[in-house]
Amino acid sequence: MLISVMEARKSPGQAFGFSFENSGLSPLVLGAEEVVLIKPVSVSGSIVADAEGISVRGTLKTAFQTECARCLKPLEEPIATEFNVRFHKSAGDDDEIYLYEGDSLDITDMIKDHVLLALPIQSLCGPDCKGLCPICGTNLNEGGCVHRK
């Protein structure tokens, strides 16, 4: 995902919009886990240039494949998040800053970072999910077992 900054750098202070849809970001690897995105990542926002670099802000949306943390039912979990970041030609000592070269920003890594940050700690099929019986494994949403009524 490349954004041209030529126009923005000619007109510092002015916002230039962008939008993308990208299905090539899946799977993302988070530590030992793979996150499988089941919708293209759609990104829209704007860039503004100043003397130091480029500000990039916007929103991203996608969805990933997961399972209910209690009953293990497969789920599609939507993700929607915002980003507001800086791109500079050199990082200095600030690790919050992304780097770019030439006349375009590659926002792919930044978008991956924000997808991973937006992942919920756990997903549930519903707030009232009863989960599985710890003894026999019966799905308690579908009825009781001899251990739980």
Ligand SMILES: [Zn+2]
């Ligand atoms: Zn569940």
Ligand SMILES: [Zn+2]
């Ligand atoms: Zn049971």
